[in-house]
Amino acid sequence: MSAPVERAARAVMALQAAGLAIGVVTQALIAHHFGTSRDLGLYTVAVALVSFLADWFLRDAVLMALVPPLRALRTGGGGDADAARARTVAVAFGVGALIVSAALAVASDAVVRALAPGFGADEVARAAHLLRALLPALPLAVIGSCLQAELQAEARFALPTAATIARSAVLAVVVLLGAPWLGIFALPIGVVGGHVLAVALQREAAPSVWAWLTQPLRARSPRVWLTELIPVGGMLALGAAGHVNLLTDRWFASRLPAEALARLGYAERFRFPIMALFALSVSGPALTYLSEAAAQRDWTAARRTLASAAGLVARTALPALVVMMVVRGELVAVWLERGEFSAADTAEVASILGCLIPAFAVNAFSPLLIAAFFALGQTRPLLVVVALEMLGNVALDALWVGRFGLQGVAFATTVATVVANVVLWRLLVAQLGVWVSWAGGAPQRSWRSSPWSRLRRAGRTARRRAPGRCRGWRRWGPRAQP
Numbered sequence: 001m002s003a004p005v006e007r008a009a010r011a012v013m014a015l016q017a018a019g020l021a022i023g024v025v026t027q028a029l030i031a032h033h034f035g036t037s038r039d040l041g042l043y044t045v046a047v048a049l050v051s052f053l054a055d056w057f058l059r060d061a062v063l064m065a066l067v068p069p070l071r072a073l074r075t076g077g078g079g080d081a082d083a084a085r086a087r088t089v090a091v092a093f094g095v096g097a098l099i100v101s102a103a104l105a106v107a108s109d110a111v112v113r114a115l116a117p118g119f120g121a122d123e124v125a126r127a128a129h130l131l132r133a134l135l136p137a138l139p140l141a142v143i144g145s146c147l148q149a150e151l152q153a154e155a156r157f158a159l160p161t162a163a164t165i166a167r168s169a170v171l172a173v174v175v176l177l178g179a180p181w182l183g184i185f186a187l188p189i190g191v192v193g194g195h196v197l198a199v200a201l202q203r204e205a206a207p208s209v210w211a212w213l214t215q216p217l218r219a220r221s222p223r224v225w226l227t228e229l230i231p232v233g234g235m236l237a238l239g240a241a242g243h244v245n246l247l248t249d250r251w252f253a254s255r256l257p258a259e260a261l262a263r264l265g266y267a268e269r270f271r272f273p274i275m276a277l278f279a280l281s282v283s284g285p286a287l288t289y290l291s292e293a294a295a296q297r298d299w300t301a302a303r304r305t306l307a308s309a310a311g312l313v314a315r316t317a318l319p320a321l322v323v324m325m326v327v328r329g330e331l332v333a334v335w336l337e338r339g340e341f342s343a344a345d346t347a348e349v350a351s352i353l354g355c356l357i358p359a360f361a362v363n364a365f366s367p368l369l370i371a372a373f374f375a376l377g378q379t380r381p382l383l384v385v386v387a388l389e390m391l392g393n394v395a396l397d398a399l400w401v402g403r404f405g406l407q408g409v410a411f412a413t414t415v416a417t418v419v420a421n422v423v424l425w426r427l428l429v430a431q432l433g434v435w436v437s438w439a440g441g442a443p444q445r446s447w448r449s450s451p452w453s454r455l456r457r458a459g460r461t462a463r464r465r466a467p468g469r470c471r472g473w474r475r476w477g478p479r480a481q482p
Contacts (some may be wrong), residue, residue: 005305007284009312010160015354016277019165023276025378026172027269027335028335030187033175034262035340039184039325041254042123045116046130047187048250053100054141054195060367062145064374065089067287070153072295073212078088083212083474090146090213097138108132115247116254116261133188140195147202152288160284163201164276167194245393249409252401260406266336267352267410270324271360275367278317282309283367290375302376303432309368317364321357328353340467347408355410362421369424372432381427 034040035184066089069082086127104111121126148160174182174190182189246268253260286309293302324331329350337346373382393416400408 003281005285005309006047006312008155009282009309012031012157012281012284013277013316015158015161015165015283018138019161020047020165020273020277021169022165022168022172022335023272025166026175027266029172029175029179031266031336031341034166034184034341035342036259036262037267038123038127040265041259042119042127043130043187043249044126044261044265045112045119045189045254046134048246049104049105049111049115050131050134050137050191052246054137059141059145059148060370062089062093062142063149063284063287064370065093066146066149067132067152068291068294068375068377070149070212071288071291074153075295086212089182090142090209093145094139094142097142101138103137104143105132105135114251117251119253130188131182133185134191137195139309140192144195144199144202145220146213150205151202152284155285155288157284157288159202159204160442161281161350163198166201167198170194170197186421197276217238229332242388243366247396247411248390248394252397252409256392256401256405259345263348264406264409266332266345266349267356269354270331270420271356271363274317274360274364278313278320279367282313283371285309287371287375290372290411294375294377299432306368306372306428306432310365312458313364318361321361321364323441324360325357326352328357352406355407357413359414359417362418365425366421369421369428373424378431382424383385385423385427387421389416392416392419427466461480 030040048339066086069085072082073086108131109124112124112127112131116124116127144163148163151160170193171187171190174186174193178186178189249264250261251266253264285307290302291306293299293305329346332346332350332353333343336349337343370382373379393412396412396415397409400412403409404411
């Protein structure tokens with residue numbers, strides 16, 4: 001299976017290169033029309049929450065939850081339980097998107113005040129208008145993700161990638177033609193229009209989605225429903241914990257000078273080309289083939305798929321990031337320095353980018369890690385590590401923002417991200433290779449069998465076998481000498 005995943009990933013990368021070019025043009029147009037203005041800062045706050053919900057909860061989470069059961073059905077390793085699980089996930093996300101959209105429309109002012117406490121009343125009102133304009137993207141994201149999951153389960157990766165590229169192209173066209181007379185509202189219009197076009201391009205998968213979505217539901221106990229929704233809950237918890245880093249950075253940056261939010265947003269946008277061209281191009285095919293290997297209990301194929309996908313990410317993303325680190329100032333100047341974007345903005349964004357690039361390097365592997373954990377059904381260690389990453393980022397932001405400003409916020413994100421991803425990769429390697437006893441079934445490992453638990457048990461054993469004086473020293477303090 002390693003050959004199919006590499007072939008599919010390389011084809012997706014070739015398509016993503018076109019999307020990358022469109023994204024570069026879009027960001028250049030945004031910089032030209034809005035620079036580091038306060039309006040762009042308001043939009044950055046509004047779009048941070050919506051993109052979090054649309055791109056993580058309603059796209060990535062749907063794919064992670066739907067592709068494994070749908071792939072099992074397509075390869076003959078699944079049954080009614082997998083179809084029921086897919087149906088439950090799609091309905092849960094669809095209803096959830098409508099409820100969240102309605103709640104955000106009602107409470108948009110309060111949400112903006114919570115995300116950016118440094119904003120004044122007029123700024124809160126304008127950011128709330130932008131937030132409401134973006135909300136139609138949420139239900140559209142659920143529909144598009146269900147269609148993409150069906151195509152991906154059939155190992156068809158080109159059409160979903162083309163739909164994503166078309167979504168970016170719509171934003172670029174709307175900004176180019178509409179920014180002079182729509183102002184900052186050209187951005188939410190472009191985002192929503194892009195989602196509409198993405199759904200339209202993937203409509204050929206609609207009959208298959210409708211077929212498994214409308215099958216009659218059997219009477220099932222609440223426990224079965226809960227079991228089917230566990231992956232959904234895990235993905236939602238993972239997304240909430242992981243994206244809190246971005247919202248936390250925005251919260252601290254909103255307390256700095258007015259241009260800080262926009263500068264941080266520009267620096268973080270350099271992550272998107274790396275993620276789209278290298279990380280997401282590999283994680284989509286990897287999720288499909290890892291799900292097939294897990295359904296067939298073929299753990300050798302799972303290891304080969306993971307090794308092949310990780311090697312492809314390393315060979316492509318890491319050299320690009322080294323180049324980005326060396327010429328980051330020139331990249332920022334060529335890409336953004338025009339119109340309202342000044343040379344001082346270029347220097348500041350390049351400085352922030354230098355602190356973020358190590359995080360980009362490990363983030364290139366993050367979608368692959370998440371796909372592997374969910375394909376193998378091992379979400380507990382993933383959730384624990386990401387929750388600790390969230391807490392660590394909040395603590396480091398609070399510690400460094402006052403002393404180092406935006407550079408402190410960026411470096412806090414980098415430290416938390418690098419540590420968390422290294423731990424996750426080590427756990428995944430352990431899951432698929434060294435410490436695990438397969439026993440002919442799914443890979444099962446518990447915290448008791450982890451190296452840390454082994455080390456603790458070895459320490460307890462050593463203390464039990466140690467001389468009494470050592471035990472007495474540890475428990476009761478130093479004994480009196482005769």
